[in-house]
Amino acid sequence: MQFVIIGAGEVGLCLCKHLLQNNHEVVIVEKNAQLAKLLGENVVARIVTGDATLFSTLQQINLPQTDAVLAMTQDDAVNILACTLAKTLGAQKTVCRIHRDLHQNTQKFNYQAHFSIDYLIDTQHACAFEIAKYIRDPHRVAIEQFSRGKIEIQTLELKEKSPWTGKTILQLSLDNTVRIGFIKRDQQHFIPTKDTLLQAHDLLTLAGDNVHLSQLRTQACIRQNIFTYITLFSASKITVSLLQLLHNPYYKVKVIEEDIALCYQLAEAYPNISVIHGSATQLSLLQEEQTHASDYFVACSSNDEKNIIACLQAQKAGSKKTLLWVNKEDYDAVCDTLKDTLHFNHLILTKSCIIKDLESILFPQEISVLGTLGNDELAPELIEIHIPSGTAIEGLTVDNIPWPEHTLLLVLKHRFHTKVPGAKDCLIGGDCVVAVVQKKHHDAIIRLLTQKTSL
Amino acid sequence: MKVTPLVIPLAINFLLLGLWFFVCAYSGFFFYREPLLPWIPAILIPLLLSLILYFCKGKQKRTYISQREILLTTGISWLSAGIIGGLPYWILLHCKFSIGLFESISGLTTTGATALLNLECLPKSLLLWRSVSQWLGGLGFVVFFVTFLGTHGNFQKRLYLQESTSVEESVSLFHMRKNIAYSFFIYVGLTILCALFLSQCNISLFDALCHALTTVSTGGFSTHSAGIHHFNSLTIERLLIIFMLLGSINFIFLIQVFTRQGPKLVKNSEFRTYIALVLTATLVCARVLYPKIYPSLPEAVRHALFQVVSIGTTTGFHSVNFSTWPNITVLILLMLMFIGGCTGSTAGGFKVFRLVALCKILLAHLEKMFRSNIVRILKIDGVLWNERKQLDLLYFFALNLLVMLIAVVFLQLLMPTIDFLTNVSAVVASLSNIGPGLTSLIGPSATFVTFPPAAKILLSALMLLGRLEIYAILVLLTPKFWKRFD
Numbered sequence: 029m030q031f032v033i034i035g036a037g038e039v040g041l042c043l044c045k046h047l048l049q050n051n052h053e054v055v056i057v058e059k060n061a062q063l064a065k066l067l068g069e070n071v072v073a074r075i076v077t078g079d080a081t082l083f084s085t086l087q088q089i090n091l092p093q094t095d096a097v098l099a100m101t102q103d104d105a106v107n108i109l110a111c112t113l114a115k116t117l118g119a120q121k122t123v124c125r126i127h128r129d130l131h132q133n134t135q136k137f138n139y140q141a142h143f144s145i146d147y148l149i150d151t152q153h154a155c156a157f158e159i160a161k162y163i164r165d166p167h168r169v170a171i172e173q174f175s176r177g178k179i180e181i182q183t184l185e186l187k188e189k190s191p192w193t194g195k196t197i198l199q200l201s202l203d204n205t206v207r208i209g210f211i212k213r214d215q216q217h218f219i220p221t222k223d224t225l226l227q228a229h230d231l232l233t234l235a236g237d238n239v240h241l242s243q244l245r246t247q248a249c250i251r252q253n254i255f256t257y258i259t260l261f262s263a264s265k266i267t268v269s270l271l272q273l274l275h276n277p278y279y280k281v282k283v284i285e286e287d288i289a290l291c292y293q294l295a296e297a298y299p300n301i302s303v304i305h306g307s308a309t310q311l312s313l314l315q316e317e318q319t320h321a322s323d324y325f326v327a328c329s330s331n332d333e334k335n336i337i338a339c340l341q342a343q344k345a346g347s348k349k350t351l352l353w354v355n356k357e358d359y360d361a362v363c364d365t366l367k368d369t370l371h372f373n374h375l376i377l378t379k380s381c382i383i384k385d386l387e388s389i390l391f392p393q394e395i396s397v398l399g400t401l402g403n404d405e406l407a408p409e410l411i412e413i414h415i416p417s418g419t420a421i422e423g424l425t426v427d428n429i430p431w432p433e434h435t436l437l438l439v440l441k442h443r444f445h446t447k448v449p450g451a452k453d454c455l456i457g458g459d460c461v462v463a464v465v466q467k468k469h470h471d472a473i474i475r476l477l478t479q480k481t482s483l
Numbered sequence: 484m485k486v487t488p489l490v491i492p493l494a495i496n497f498l499l500l501g502l503w504f505f506v507c508a509y510s511g512f513f514f515y516r517e518p519l520l521p522w523i524p525a526i527l528i529p530l531l532l533s534l535i536l537y538f539c540k541g542k543q544k545r546t547y548i549s550q551r552e553i554l555l556t557t558g559i560s561w562l563s564a565g566i567i568g569g570l571p572y573w574i575l576l577h578c579k580f581s582i583g584l585f586e587s588i589s590g591l592t593t594t595g596a597t598a599l600l601n602l603e604c605l606p607k608s609l610l611l612w613r614s615v616s617q618w619l620g621g622l623g624f625v626v627f628f629v630t631f632l633g634t635h636g637n638f639q640k641r642l643y644l645q646e647s648t649s650v651e652e653s654v655s656l657f658h659m660r661k662n663i664a665y666s667f668f669i670y671v672g673l674t675i676l677c678a679l680f681l682s683q684c685n686i687s688l689f690d691a692l693c694h695a696l697t698t699v700s701t702g703g704f705s706t707h708s709a710g711i712h713h714f715n716s717l718t719i720e721r722l723l724i725i726f727m728l729l730g731s732i733n734f735i736f737l738i739q740v741f742t743r744q745g746p747k748l749v750k751n752s753e754f755r756t757y758i759a760l761v762l763t764a765t766l767v768c769a770r771v772l773y774p775k776i777y778p779s780l781p782e783a784v785r786h787a788l789f790q791v792v793s794i795g796t797t798t799g800f801h802s803v804n805f806s807t808w809p810n811i812t813v814l815i816l817l818m819l820m821f822i823g824g825c826t827g828s829t830a831g832g833f834k835v836f837r838l839v840a841l842c843k844i845l846l847a848h849l850e851k852m853f854r855s856n857i858v859r860i861l862k863i864d865g866v867l868w869n870e871r872k873q874l875d876l877l878y879f880f881a882l883n884l885l886v887m888l889i890a891v892v893f894l895q896l897l898m899p900t901i902d903f904l905t906n907v908s909a910v911v912a913s914l915s916n917i918g919p920g921l922t923s924l925i926g927p928s929a930t931f932v933t934f935p936p937a938a939k940i941l942l943s944a945l946m947l948l949g950r951l952e953i954y955a956i957l958v959l960l961t962p963k964f965w966k967r968f969d
Contacts, residue, residue: 291858296867303858313856 030094031390032057032119034080034110035101036067039125039151042357042379043100043386044073055089057110080110083117092118096390100125112143123147123389128268138445147389151378154385155328156269158376159351163258163274163324179439179448181209181233182241182276184248188228192248198222204450206236206244209438209464210401210408217401219408219434219464235438236448255280259322259347261308261338262329263290266353270328271298282317284308308338311345320346328353328376336363339372349373395474398462405468410438413477417457421477427451429476432469438462489556490540496560497533500567501526503615507571511608514689522608525570532567551964557955561947565591571612576605581936581943588943590616592950593829595703595799595918598931598939602708607689613704614693620950621700621730621829622670666734670829674699677726684719698723699730701829703799703918710801710927717785720802724792731796731824732757752864753825753836757795760835764791764819768812776808787812795819797831799918806926813904813921820911820921831916831949833883837876839863844873882953887914890945897938909934913945 030053033040040056047054054073057080058064064077078085080099091097097114099107104126111122124145126134131150133139140148186193192200197208197220210217211224212231226232234241256279260267263285274281281301285291288305295303306313308327319325325342327335332355339350351374354363360377367375398410415422421429426437426449439462440449447453455461455477465473508522568591569583576583582598589596590613602610678695682688690706697704707713711720729737736751749755765788773783786803793800794816805816823832840863847859861868868876890910895901901909901924908920909931919927931939948956958964 288858292860295858295860296862299860299862304854304856305858306856316854316856 029053029096030055032089032091032094032097032114034097034099034107035125036060036063037100037102039382040098040100041067041071042382043098044071046379046383048072055094057085057089081106081113083113086110086113086117092120094119096121096123098123098125098386102127104130108139108143108145111145115144115146121146121390123149123386126150128152128265131269132272149385149389150269151382151385152265153269155353155376155378155381156266156273158381158384159266159270159326159328159353159374160273162351162374162376163256163279163326179235179237179446180241181235182245184232184234184245186226186228186230186232186248190228190248192226193228195226196222197224197226200226202244203236203240205448206234206240207436207438207448209233209235209436212401217408218406219436219466221434254278256324257322258282258324258326259284259308259314259317259319259342261325261327261335261342262286262331263294263303264328264330266328268294268297270326271301282322284313284317307334309334309341311341314341314345314347322347324349324351326351326353330355332356332359332363336366336370340370343371351376354378394478400467402467405466407467408464409467409470410462410464411470411473412460412462413474415455415457415459415461415477416480418480419457419478420480421455422457423454425452425454429455432465432472432476434466435469435473436464438464489552489559490536492556492560493563494533494536494540496564497529497536497567499619500564501529501533503619504529504571504612507608507612507615510611511606515607517606517608521575522571525574528570529567554955554958554964557951558959561591561951561955565943565947568616571609572599575609579936581939582932585931585939585943586613587616588946589918590702590704591620592916592946593617593620593700593702593797593831594913594916594946594949595697596912596920596925596931596942596946597704597918598934600708600930600932602706610693610706611689614696614702614706617700617702617704618674618696621702622667662735665738666827669734669737670699673726673729677722680722681719684714684716684722686714686716686719690714694723695726698726698798698800699829701727701730701796701798701824701831703793703797705800711789712802712804712927720785720789723800724789727792727796727798727800728761730798731828731830733825733827735827736825750864752839756839757825757835760819760822761791761795764795764815768808768815771809771812790816791819794917795822795824797823797915797917799912801919801927804923804926804928806921806923806928813908816921817908817911820908820915820917823915833880833915836863837879840868840873840876841880844868844876879953882957883914886945886948886953886957887911890914890941893941894938897935897941909942910945913942914949916946916949 031047032055033044034057036044036056036058044054044056048071055076056067056071056073057076057078058067059077059079061077064075067073068075076085076088078088080086080101091114097111097119099110099114099122101107107124107126111124115122122145124147126148127150130139131148131153134148139145202208208220210233211220211226212233213227213229234244236244258274258279258281260270260281260283263283267283271281277300282304283294283301284304284306285294286305286307291303291305294301304313304317308314319342322342325339325347327338327342327350329335329338335352335354339352342350350372352363352367352372353376354360355378357379360379363375363377366372392414394414394416396412398412400409401407437449440447440453440455441460442456449461461477463473504522504526508519508526511517512519565584565588568587569580572578572583572586573580576599585596585598588594595617599605674695677698678692681691681694684691693704693706696702705711705713711723732754736754765784768787768791769780769784772787773780777783777786789800789802790805792798797820805812821833822838823834824830826834826836840861843861843863847861850857850859861873887910891906894906894910898906902922905920905922905924908922909925912918912920912925919925923929924933925931931942934942944956
């Protein structure tokens with residue numbers, strides 16, 4: 029396959045090496061002539077020197093023959109403009125790297141649709157996502173990542189006095205935009221139907237937008253008193269993305285940062301967290317800040333050496349789990365060895381996070397299992413399915429499709445729009461769905477959504 | 484510093500006062516056949532002054548007006564209005580200068596303390612002017628008319644910011660005018676509603692109107708020496724409680740709530756704290772009063788609620804002689820006096836919003852004592868309070884206490900026989916624009932008539948200081964303010 033990478037920075041170069049290793053053809057567009065020259069001598073890829081936002085530069089590449097254009101510069105505006113231009117010039121797929129500020133704005137404005145960009149990726153967010161996955165329930169994070177933050181997953185435990193206890197799901201009259209994905213009862217997960225009677229101590233997993241989920245929580249009078257205490261070292265960009273992923277009253281987050289200006293910025297943006305001015309490499313500070321009560325200590329500053337020391341100090345201070353984030357590609361192997369030697373619980377490598385995120389875009393799998401909640405045949409399975417064009421169900425509304433028993437559609441992604449699907453939503457080719465099915469119906473649902481024969 | 488910017492606001496003030504004098508005089512003449520002649524000098528003097536100032540204004544070329552000029556304008560406008568407002572008392576009652584000034588400033592600053600006896604014997608036109616002066620004071624008439632009639636954009640904005648305590652500096656002139664217009668309509672609307680409701684309670688239309696004017700403005704002047712006790716009506720007390728509370732809540736916030744443009748009423752921390760304060764104080768007072776003072780609980784609650792609201796809103800009405808209540812209730816009322824009402828309302832005092840902010844600052848500071856590395860950002864109702872703003876509040880609080888302390892010392896020097904509680908409550912009641920004090924000497928059943936002239940002038944100055952949030956008057960007393968180049 030042929031790929032065009034715009035920008036030979038850290039991310040661009042890391043991606044280039046990975047693609048070359050996997051025998052793909054790569055063209056790099058770099059504005060900096062000196063860097064381009066250096067790359068020409070060291071990298072086995074075609075180098076085009078010039079500004080990717082200019083037609084004359086992109087004209088030098090045969091874009092209609094390119095499988096994907098990846099704009100990976102530091103500048104969001106350059107990336108957007110280059111992708112739009114590349115799409116106009118015939119690129120099949122465009123992937124645009126964006127940063128936090130723009131990423132936050134994508135919730136309010138559809139940049140993808142407006143600028144005809146196929147995928148927007150935030151590399152910092154991808155790394156934060158990997159950390160969040162470890163801290164939170166990985167299935168939940170997977171769905172949230174799939175919906176790019178537009179749909180949230182929350183778990184509610186029903187109390188005996190809750191008004192929901194003793195009612196069927198039908199009696200709850202839930203809003204169309206909310207789903208009860210699965211229920212955990214007596215250590216068993218199952219997919220509820222409209223007649224499922226809710227019992228005390230049931231653990232419900234709900235999907236929907238944040239506002240509606242909060243309203244449901246109030247309706248069900250559910251108050252959770254189990255908190256997870258997390259200490260983060262430094263107010264890096266990853267920390268900010270991580271704070272968004274951990275935006276939940278049940279996560280008590282503390283951030284330690286050396287730069288006082290950054291401390292104030294963070295404290296202003298996130299009033300519900302505690303911001304501590306100081307260095308996490310100081311044991312006394314960690315002890316003062318009661319790190320022994322932390323369930324997780326995450327060292328995610330941009331300085332790898334400091335991250336390692338901070339993790340060691342946090343262990344010494346009594347943190348239950350330590351997570352180390354590694355920036356430099358060079359340190360990957362060393363840190364991998366250190367992880368076991370120094371008893372770090374989890375290691376997050378920037379390179380692998382970025383590549384993992386981009387691979388899911390560049391080489392999408394038609395069907396992927398996001399997670400399974402049990403071993404038996406009746407256990408719920410979270411499955412992501414891309415619906416190809418020309419299938420039998422194309423054009424049918426959700427209520428007219430003969431779903432296998434105990435199937436629940438959680439998320440529907442239609443081009444740039446992600447939502448919890450309603451009964452009258454239509455499925456068409458190119459759509460992508462996340463469904464919860466019983467394991468035994470795994471094949472049936474794939475057949476249903478991908479087979480091109482009539483029903 | 485030039486005095487040119489002063490001219491137009493002063494001219495407007497004098498014109499307005501002259502016209503209102505005429506309205507009051509004519510009302511007395513028309514409805515009660517009172518003579519017009521004694522009012523003529525009182526009407527002509529401000530009108531002539533206004534005319535002279537208008538012709539003296541010259542050409543106003545400068546568009547920039549400095550902070551000094553704004554402060555000077557605010558201070559002089561209120562001071563001159565206080566003096567001119569005293570004309571009817573001096574001319575009609577032939578009273579001493581200090582009594583007229585005290586009464587006038589007490590009215591315009593919505594304080595409600597009086598130095599007059601036998602109110603029932605005063606001309607109705609003068610009683611109407613007393614009430615109108617409070618209504619105008621509550622409106623913050625200097626700002627209102629200058630904003631609409633003035634020409635300098637930055638001048639109007641600065642003047643508005645000078646007198647408002649809850650407004651952000653980023654407010655545009657358009658929004659400022661809109662806010663003032665909305666506040667004005669709410670103010671007028673509430674006054675009309677209050678007068679209409681009161682008139683249905685078996686009291687004369689004159690009493691209803693005068694009390695409506697002084698209730699919504701949280702002033703507290705009554706047309707009867709016995710105050711609200713004169714009517715002895717539960718319905719009237721209930722009505723007054725509602726309108727006093729409405730008058731002491733931020734008007735802009737009320738608009739936002741009713742038009743659903745802003746947060747819900749309960750989400751506003753100032754409102755929540757205010758209501759919590761009123762309810763807690765009422766419950767504590769009622770518990771203390773029952774059965775010691777009042778044998779029935781409803782009666783204790785009734786009087787406790789009325790007095791707590793009346794003092795808490797800085798109105799100063801009285802339904803009973805609360806100076807005879809136990810010490811703990813008097814202390815609670817003294818505390819409420821100091822706190823006052825909400826920002827952006829007609830109420831005076833330190834303001835509940837500032838109290839909320841002060842508590843948050845102090846709590847954050849306490850946390851720093853055992854957690855020196857913590858970085859906290861103070862946000863109140865979504866508004867960021869940076870370090871400078873926090874310091875400003877602390878300075879203001881300290882200045883308030885300092886002014887109070889100095890005033891207590893001066894009052895003690897002027898009246899060596901006065902007891903400590905009378906002294907403190909007189910100072911707090913004046914500075915917070917409440918009116919009556921908490922002891923029998925200056926309490927609900929008494930007046931400030933026994934105070935020597937110098938003491939009355941001191942208390943009048945405190946009223947002005949309280950109305951203008953201290954700074955606008957205090958800076959005029961600093962020598963550097965008057966220096967051309969320093």
